[in-house]
Amino acid sequence: MSILGYIRYAPLRAVAFASLSATLGSPLTAQQDSVQADTTAAGAPARTYVVFRGDTLFQLHGTLGPFVPAERARAVERRVRLIAEDPLLTADRIVVSDTLGAVDIRLDTLVIMTVTERDAAEAGLGRQELADQYAERIRVAVRSRHGAASLRTILVGAGLTLLTLLALVIVLLLLNRSFPILYRFIQRGQGRWIRSIRLQRLVLLSAAQATHFLLFAARVGRIVAIGSVIYLFLPAVFSFFPWTRGMGRTLFTWTLTPVTRGWTAFVNYLPNLFTIAVLVVVFYYLLKFIRFLFTGLETGTVTLRGFHRDWATPTYKIVRFLVIVFAAVVVFPYLPGSQTPAFRGISIFLGVLVSFGSSAAIANVVAGTVMTYMRPFQLGDRVKIADTEGDVIEKTLLVTRVRTPKHVEVTIPNAMVLASHIINYSAAAAEGGVILHTTVTIGYDAPWRQVQELLLSAADKTDGLLSTPTPFVLQTALNDFYVSYQLNAYTDNPSEMAGLYSAMHANIQDAFQQAGVQIMSPNYVADTEKPKIPPAFQTAPHPKA
Structure with a gap:
């Protein structure tokens, strides 16, 4: 025809x-x-x-x-x-x-x-x-x-239409009988072959949810199957009569054209797909080799002069990120649609979005990278960053977390850490000890030699302070009515500074009260005849640091 x-x-x-x-x-x-x-x-x-x-x-x-x-x-x-x-x-x-x-x-x-x-x-x-x-x-x-x-x-067309209609009815009856059986089979499989999908202890998809999803997919498949059969029936009937053959051909074309184009595009894409597979394998084993190398640097089996072992993990993460970015750049031209204006427009939009929306994050990452190689502190160090003092409990490329002596966790962006002054008490303690110092003001009527002896005796009685190097006293100021004395003592345990200061202050009070020396800063002309000390002094046990 x-x-x-x-x-x-x-x-x-x-x-x-x-x-x-x-x-x-x-x-x-x-x-x-x-x-x-x-x-x-x-x-x-x-x-x-x-x-x-x-x-x-x-x-x-x-x-x-x-x-x-x-x-x-x-x-x-x-x-x-x-x-x-x-x-x-x-x-x-x-x-x-x-x-x-x-x-x-x-x-x-x-x-x-x-x-x-x-x-x-x-x-x-x-x-x-x-x-x-x-x-x-x-x-x-x-x-x-x-x-x-x-x-x-x-x-002839009428006869063929009747035969096709009979075939349609038979197929629809088979579909209506088959899918209920499939539904019951899926429901019986819950807990048997349909199990929960877990990631360690996290349940990503429970067995009941998986069963509901499979039932939904089966129902959608039933609708698609019935619709497809009816869709094929109509152009077949149209083709039996010369007056409707054009409509039949049109219906077939609507279905076959997208399928044909899709299959042709897939076949034409196979060389690019093979290239992507080869590149993925190459970069996968390259990353495994890089991981092996930096693991050796971290454990000490591989050494590089001037390369600290604690640099291994962050350096590996940086190198891995750069390799992945390079792999994405190499693979990108082989992706389907990568050369289309729409794909390029989306890429530019995402690039601009990331650039404007992540400037602070990028600044923190750069600061974290710089601090990794500066090594201003390590995990567990007692530090003071700006006005925050405490122990470093976590370091990442974005933030540093510090736990204060009050057990408060403070998160500080790395850009702020890099821009602030950092005091590392632990590093100083490892190199000879950290000096704890406190100042008392005593009137001119108290002999300065006696005051120094009393302060040094208080330091000797404080547990946690080092005897070597020996503590020492400085007269930091001669004020109008009193003298400022500063007691300096060493400790190798900066994490206990708060307790050490408390014990040292208690021992100073005990020592001065036992000697009858008033701890005061007189700002008046006349003084009372009665000393300013507790009336019934009793020696209390020294608090432990």
Whole structure:
């Protein structure tokens, strides 16, 4: 059946006729058409008869361009058969036209044949008159074919439609019986072969949720299956009748075109997919080698001069990040759609978004990286960062966490840490001890040598302070009414500074009260005769640091 039968409207058929005319006007392929030819003595065809369904329509003489009479006859027979088999193409639309000296028989834009001077001379008629006769014979042949085929076409189409409908009903019954069985099978599988999906102790998807998801997928599959069967049924039925074949072809095209394009795109993408797979394998083993190297640096089996072992883990993370970024840059051109304007636009948008939205985070990462190689402190060190004092409990590329003596965890961005002054008490303690110092003010009436002895004795009685290096006292100021004395003592346990200060202050009070020396800063002219000490002094046990 002709493809013109699939086109319902006349304007679209005109376009199709033009395409077919161009195709059929090209060098013709050999077909088993009914062509009767007479030959001259030299063997060249002199004339050929055009035969359609056993009836001789007319004869052709001579050549037309490069085509001999036999080729002309086959082309005419093919075009007549094409028109006759399409019930939408009526015989009344076959006309004779004289265009630029060529007398053509055509249907709309499709040229069925051209009447030559040789044809007219052999028939003893004019070209126009002969063309009118040939056109009428073609009309009669087409009408005869349409009349004979209409009833038969309808009956055959109806029979095939009934068979297809029966097949549709059987398939739908099978689907309606099969899917309930599948539903029950999924429900019975809960807790047996459908189990929870866990990540260690975290339940990502419980067995009940997985069962509900599978049931939902099965229901969606049922709808898709029924819809697909009905969708295939409609174009099949449409193809049984010449008046609806165009609709059937359109429905098939809507489905097959995306599938064909997708499959073609997948096949064309296979070389890029293979390249991506090779690159992934190469970078995967490169990362494993880098991990092996830095593990050796961390454990000490591999050494580099000037490279500290605590640098191994952060350096590995930086190198791994750079390798992954480089791998992404190398793989990116091989991704599907990477060269499209939409993909590039999204990439630029994400880049701008990251640039403006993560400037603070990037500053913290840079600061964390710098501090990694500066080594201002280590985990567990007692430090003072700006106004925060405590023990370092965590270091990351973004933040540093400090636990204060009050057991309060303070999170400090690394950019702020890098911009602030840092005091590391633990580093000083490891190099000879940290000096704890406290100041008392005593009046001029107390001998300074006695005051120094009392302060040093208080330091000796404080547990946790080092005897070597020995404590010492400095007179830091001679004020108007009193002298400032500063006691300095060493400790190798800076984490207990708060307790050491408390014990040292208690021992200072005990020592001065036992000696009858007043701890006061007089700002008056007259003093009382009674000393400013507790009336009944009792030695209390020294608090432990």
